[in-house]
Each structure stands twice: as C-alpha cells, then as structure tokens.
Amino acid sequence: MAKNRDIVQVKNPRTGHYVKIDRAAGTIIDHKKSEGAYKDVPVARKASKGK
Amino acid sequence: MIAYRPTDGDVHAARIAWKPRTCFVMAQMGAPIPATVTRAKTRIARRLRQAGFKTVDADSKTTGKDFLLKVWSLAIACPIGIAIVHEGMRPDAMANVYYELGWMHAWGRETVVVKVGNVQLPSDLVRTEHIPFDAQFARRFSEFVESLRDRCAYYLVLANQLEKNPLLAIDYLRRAYLLSGDVAQRKKADTVYEAAGLANRAPDSVERLLCQF
Numbered sequence: 001m002a003k004n005r006d007i008v009q010v011k012n013p014r015t016g017h018y019v020k021i022d023r024a025a026g027t028i029i030d031h032k033k034s035e036g037a038y039k040d041v042p043v044a045r046k047a048s049k050g051k
Numbered sequence: 052m053i054a055y056r057p058t059d060g061d062v063h064a065a066r067i068a069w070k071p072r073t074c075f076v077m078a079q080m081g082a083p084i085p086a087t088v089t090r091a092k093t094r095i096a097r098r099l100r101q102a103g104f105k106t107v108d109a110d111s112k113t114t115g116k117d118f119l120l121k122v123w124s125l126a127i128a129c130p131i132g133i134a135i136v137h138e139g140m141r142p143d144a145m146a147n148v149y150y151e152l153g154w155m156h157a158w159g160r161e162t163v164v165v166k167v168g169n170v171q172l173p174s175d176l177v178r179t180e181h182i183p184f185d186a187q188f189a190r191r192f193s194e195f196v197e198s199l200r201d202r203c204a205y206y207l208v209l210a211n212q213l214e215k216n217p218l219l220a221i222d223y224l225r226r227a228y229l230l231s232g233d234v235a236q237r238k239k240a241d242t243v244y245e246a247a248g249l250a251n252r253a254p255d256s257v258e259r260l261l262c263q264f
Contacts, residue, residue: 010212013201014202014205021209023212025216026214026217027216028209045208
C-alpha cells in the first residue's frame, strides 16, 4: 500500500512518544500511547536551521 | 493564543514583552526561607547561566502597577518555569507557586518542580516532572536543561509540518524562539503570517499579536 505523504510522525522529546501529523489538514491527529514509532508512517526530519 | 488577564478576565490586547532564554523561578518570596532553598536557587541559576539562560522571579521587576498582573505577564513571557517547593513552606506561598505553575502549563512552557525536603506534590501534579534537591540534583537538573534543545527542535519540526495551520505554526515558532532566542524563527513567523493572507489584520488583532515576538 502506498504511503500517504501528508501523514508524518514526530517524536515528542518530553514524553518520548510519537505524534502523528496530517500536514494537509495542519493538525496533530494522534498521540501514540506505547513505545516506538507508527508503522509505515514517515518520520518528519528536523528543521535544517535553528538551535 | 488569546490571553485573558487574571485581574479582570478581559482579553489582554497588548503586545507581551517576551523574554527569550529566560526562566521564571517560582518560590516563596518572604522570610523565613531555609538555607537549603537559597542553595537550590543559587545552583539552579548557576546551571541555567552556564547554558545561556537568565533567571527572573516575581521580585525582578517593579512596575508600580498591579502586582498580580506583573507576575502573570512575567510568567507567561518566559519559556521556562521552575517551581521550588520546600518542606515547611507557608501554605499561602505554596498555593501561589502552584497557581503560577498552572499559568505556565496553560501556555505550554517547559516546567519542572524542584522539591526541597520531604514535600508531597498535589495529586494534579503527580505527572509533572519533578526533581528532588538531593545528591542527584546536579545530574537530573542538567538533564532537564539539556532537554530544552530537543524540545526547541521539536517545536521547529512541528511548525514546519503544520504550515497549513498558520496560527498554530506561528505559535510553535514562538515557543522555539523563546527557547533559542534565534531571530530566524521570528522572521519565519512573519513569512507564514504573510503567506496566510493575514497582512490586513488590525494592529491589535489576535493574529497580529500572535506574530509579534
């Protein structure tokens, strides 16, 4: 199944859990309760600039 | 985010004097303050200074105006909040500290509670990060300070991913800016603001105030 490029995930450093983001809708759509990343969801990379 | 003043419940329709790379320290202000609390404050300030952060508290500024409004605007303007609670602390002082900590939680600030002595946290705060002032304090507090860089990076990633939601993206950019002090994040917020077609908003509009940092 093709990946939906508008859905990405990012690890929240405060909780250590991943959050899932719908880029097209501009919303956080889910917070993972368990360890590890969502399956088949790309991890958004860090911004290239900033501290 | 719309800010409601704690004094009258009206919207705070003025620019907030943001304090990037600054930590608001919440602790008992009046005497008697145990020597261990003073030591904790000193070590917190020293470690934060090493990392390039300033510390302020409720006594840092005299405005001659309403005290509660002064403390509120100082607390929400800072990216980091450290609450120091100690054994034997006056109940009114303890309540003030938790009240101010609540403001900072509501604004998404990076907070930690430092416990001096055998003091129990209220049940609403049991999941709040806390560090005992003991032999492991230096290591644990350093870990908290070092985690701030990761949190800033996280806010930047979210700001980038949420550009279709411009006000939310700008809010994340502001949180990142407050932690980093990097003006590039302020400029990026201006770009997001312009791209969202918000340039014709009134000077004191919620959208314009959000972008002014």
